[in-house]
Amino acid sequence: MKSSYFLKRLLLIPLTLFGIISLNFVIVQLAPGGPVEQMMAKLENAPGSAVSRIGGVASDMTVRPTGESTYRGTQGLRDELRRELEKQFGFDKPAWERFALMIRNYLKFDFGKSFYQDKTVIALILEKMPVSVSLGLFSTLLIYLISIPLGIRKAVQKGSRFDTVSSWTLTISYAVPAFLLAIFLIILFAGGRYLNLFPLRGLVSDNWDMMPWPKKIADYLWHLVLPVFSLAAGGIAGLAFLTRNAFLEELGKAYCRTAKAKGVPQKQILYGHVFRNAMLIVIAGFPSLLISMLFTGSVLIEVIFSLDGLGLLGFEAVQNRDYPVVFGTLYLFALIGLLLNVISDFVYTLVDPRIHFDKRLQ
Numbered sequence: 001m002k003s004s005y006f007l008k009r010l011l012l013i014p015l016t017l018f019g020i021i022s023l024n025f026v027i028v029q030l031a032p033g034g035p036v037e038q039m040m041a042k043l044e045n046a047p048g049s050a051v052s053r054i055g056g057v058a059s060d061m062t063v064r065p066t067g068e069s070t071y072r073g074t075q076g077l078r079d080e081l082r083r084e085l086e087k088q089f090g091f092d093k094p095a096w097e098r099f100a101l102m103i104r105n106y107l108k109f110d111f112g113k114s115f116y117q118d119k120t121v122i123a124l125i126l127e128k129m130p131v132s133v134s135l136g137l138f139s140t141l142l143i144y145l146i147s148i149p150l151g152i153r154k155a156v157q158k159g160s161r162f163d164t165v166s167s168w169t170l171t172i173s174y175a176v177p178a179f180l181l182a183i184f185l186i187i188l189f190a191g192g193r194y195l196n197l198f199p200l201r202g203l204v205s206d207n208w209d210m211m212p213w214p215k216k217i218a219d220y221l222w223h224l225v226l227p228v229f230s231l232a233a234g235g236i237a238g239l240a241f242l243t244r245n246a247f248l249e250e251l252g253k254a255y256c257r258t259a260k261a262k263g264v265p266q267k268q269i270l271y272g273h274v275f276r277n278a279m280l281i282v283i284a285g286f287p288s289l290l291i292s293m294l295f296t297g298s299v300l301i302e303v304i305f306s307l308d309g310l311g312l313l314g315f316e317a318v319q320n321r322d323y324p325v326v327f328g329t330l331y332l333f334a335l336i337g338l339l340l341n342v343i344s345d346f347v348y349t350l351v352d353p354r355i356h357f358d359k360r361l362q
Helices: 002-030 035-045 050-057 073-089 095-107 121-156 161-175 178-189 213-251 254-261 266-284 286-296 299-304 310-320 323-351
Strands: none
Touching (some): 002 095, 121 266, 121 286, 121 310, 121 323, 161 213, 178 213, 213 286, 213 299, 286 323, 310 323
C-alpha cells in the first residue's frame, strides 16, 4: 500500500536528522577557531580592555611568532578569561555530554540562544523568515510559471528559430551568476546609471505601515521584482531545458507515434498523454529547488539588496562560529527538506496514479 511507504518515509526522518546533526557535530569539533577563541580575540583587541591595556604596556617586549606577548602578567588573565568563556558557552563539559544535551533539547525544538545576540535561535529564525520565504516562494513560482510553458514550446518547435534563439538566451542567463545579474539590474533599473524604476534596499518602504493595504501589497511586490528575478534567472534556464528534454523524450516514444498515426490532435497527445509522464522529472526537482531558493541560494542577493534573511543569518553564524544558530538552522532546514521530499513523492502519485513505491524501502 502507498500509505505504508509514506509511513516508513516519515519514520526514517528522525534517524536521518540524527545522522545529519551527528556528522556536522563531529566536523565542528575538529574545526579550528571556535567561539571561545573568536570571543577572546575580540575582547583582547577591544579598545580599553584590561588585556589590551596590559598588552600595550608590554608592547616593546619580545613577541612570539604567533604575535602573542611574552609578558607574563597577561597569561593569568588570558587563562581566566578562557575558562569563563568556556563556561559561558558550555564548552566546560565534554563533547558527548554537550551532544546529548543538544539532542534532548532539539527533540523539544529548544535550540538555545545565540552566542553573540541576546535572542533565542527560534526568535532569530522567525525574525528573518519573512525575507527568505518571500524570495524563495516567489522565485520558485516564477521559475515554474515561465520554465514549463517555455520548455513545452521549445520541444514542440524543436529546431525552429524560436528554439535556437531561446536556447542561446537561456544558456547566457544560466551562465551569468545571480549576484552579477543583480548588479547589472541595479545599474539599469535601480538608479545605478540609467533608470530609477525599482527600489534598491529593503523588503518594504519606510512608510509601509502608514499605507492602505492595496498600496502595501503593491509596495511589497515592487521591492521584490529585482531580487526575485536575479535569483530565478538561472533556475528558469535549467528547468526550461529539463522540461524540453523530458517532453522530447516522451514525444519520441511509440505510444505518441501511434496516437499521431491514428489522427489524435497534437494538443490531446501533448497534454493528455505526454504531460503526465514528462512532468514527473520536473516535479522531482521541486524540493531541492525550493530549499535552495529559501535558504542557500540567496545569501549574495540578500547582501546586495540589503535583505536580512535566513541565508545571511546562516552564513554569518558559520563565519562567527555561532554554533546554536548553525545547528538550529541546520536542523530546521534538514527537517523541512526531508518533509518536502516526502511531499514530492506524494505529488508523484497524484500526477500518475500508476506509480507505486511499495518496494522502494524493502
